[in-house]
Structure formats: structure tokens, C-alpha cells
Amino acid sequence: MRLLVTGGAGYIGSVTAAMLLEAGHTVTVLDDLSTGHRDAIPGGAEFVQADVTEAGQVLSRDRYDGVLHFAARSLVGDSVVDPAEYWRINVGGSLALLDALRENEVPRFVFSSTAATYGDPVTSPILETAETRPTNPYGASKLAVDNMISSYAHAYGLAAVSLRYFNVAGAYQGFGERHVRETHLIPLVLQVAQGVREQIAVYGTDWPTPDGTCIRDYIHVADLARAHLLALDAATAGRHEICNLGNGVGFSVREVIEAARAVTGHAIPEAAAERRAGDPAVLVASADRARELLGWKPEHPGLDRMIGDAWELVRPGA
DSSP: OOOETTTTTTTHHHHHHHHHHHHEEEEEEEEOOOOGGGGGGGGOOOOEEEGGHHHHHTTTSSSEEEEOOOOOOOOOOHHOOOOHIIIIIIIIHHHHHHHHHHHOOOOOEEEOOGGGGGGGSSSSSEEEEEEEEOSSOOOOOHHHHHHHHHHHHHHHOOOOEEEEEEEEEEBBBBBBBOSSSSSHHHHHHHHHHTTTOOEEEEEESSSSSSSSOOOOOEEHHHHHHHHHHHHHHOTTTTTTEOOOOOOOSSHHHHHHHHHHHHHHHHEEEEEEEEETTTOOOEEEEOOOHHHHHHHOSSOOOHHHHHHHHHHHHSSSOO
């Protein structure tokens, strides 16, 4: 298939683009490089440096079989401070992209959504039928796009799949996580092991969990990327499917830190900090729907593998 990957110079987009090429697909990466990296684009992919709103110019040049859409702003805190940027890029950009798909008769669409659409869920693990109550503009913007996709699939026959997931970790074939401003736990813990950061903050040690720290679902980036390839095959004209992706079990902050100590051989000092407003105690996704619809299950569910692969990429001397 000839495929367009928006945001393909970013973490998840670059890994997915690499896997698509390995599977024999023809790949064009569209990225404005505002948060992505030019050297993260896998060899063999055509690269177009452009905003997602310009995707129509690319789609009009050739017959494309599908689009995988990763381009978005994704920092929760920033979305609260500057929601306009999130509505403009995440929603406005996605709307322009959906119109470009329609105008150029692109039949398949896979959207990188988020479990932030659920907000603070009442039950765990979270099912796709759970009420969507996002607690920040980032989650709300992604939910708005999901709603747009549903209407486009129904009205225009688009075959679409949205994949909702929480925390992604690990690396694949030299492609890993590189953010200018890092907010994710595993890379932050590894920065302590690297000597870049003195200690890791633990936000709350009195949560109603076995060890008092928050529990989150983690998924290896290779497993996540593979789900996007499966979604391309599972997409059905006129339908918009939504699948959660996760291990189905969670890991606490302390479990992550302990696993990182074991993998890296570093002490990784920690410091207790106050709870952050809006943090739920437990966020774990049910992936039963993905197993049923996509035939997907995580092949690398262990923390040691996720942290180990990420560490191989960033450890001193690597």
C-alpha cells in the first residue's frame, strides 16, 4: 500500500513508519519538525516537511491507500495554559486532513488517539464503552477528532480505526523517545541514571494502591506500532472502530523505578512530592477489543524489556 504518515518524525510515528517499510509498504512522512526530528525518519521513506493542513497537496500527487495520523500537540499541562494551540492543531489540522482524504478518495484512516479522552474513569480496567469525560483540552481535542472521524465514516464511507493508549515506552531499531521537554516517567527515570537529573520526583506516596504510588498502564512502542499496521487491515468502509491498547495490568511508579534500578545498575534517588491535581490513582486499559478486532496482543509486556530497550538507546557510551 502507498501510505502517508503524519507526524512520522516523532517517537511513535517514526517507529510505525519503520515497521510499515519493513512490511513492504511505500511510505511518505509528513512532519513540520516542530517537535519531531529529521534523523528519526526511517531510510526509504519519502519526506515532506509541511504542516498537517497541507497534507492535501501530498495526497493529490499520487493515489494513496491510507493515512496514519500522529501529528498533534500532546502535553497536558501546555493544553491547559494554551488551549488555542491544541484546538487549532489537533482539531483544525485533523479536520483539514479528513477533508483532504475525502477529496482525494483515500479509503483508510488510522488515528493515534489517547485514553485521556476518558478523563478520570470510574472503573478499571477501562473499556471503550466507558464515559468520555476528558479533564483537559488535550484529551478534549482528541475526543473531538474521534467524533469527527465517526461522522465522516458514517457519511462518506471512510474506513477508520482510532487507537487509544496511555504510556508508551521502549525503543525499536534505533528509534526512541526524544522530547525537548520531557514529561514521561520512564525517560525521566533514565535521565537520573544518565546523570542528567539528580533524582526522580514521586508525586504522592499515599494513594489507595498497594505501595501508595500511582498505577499506570505501559505499552512497548513496538507493540503499539504493530497495532497500527493491524488496524490498516481491519478498517472497514463506513465504520469507525475504537480500540484501547494496553497491558491490561498496571505498574506503580515505585515498580517502574525499581525496574529501572535493576536494568541500569544505578541507584536512581527518589524524592516524595505532593500529589498533582487531577492525577487518578489507577489508569489501566482493557485491550480485549483490540484482541478481538485486530488480532493484537502485546508481545513485550514486561517493564524490564521496555526500560531495557529505552536504556540501550540513551545509556552513556551507547
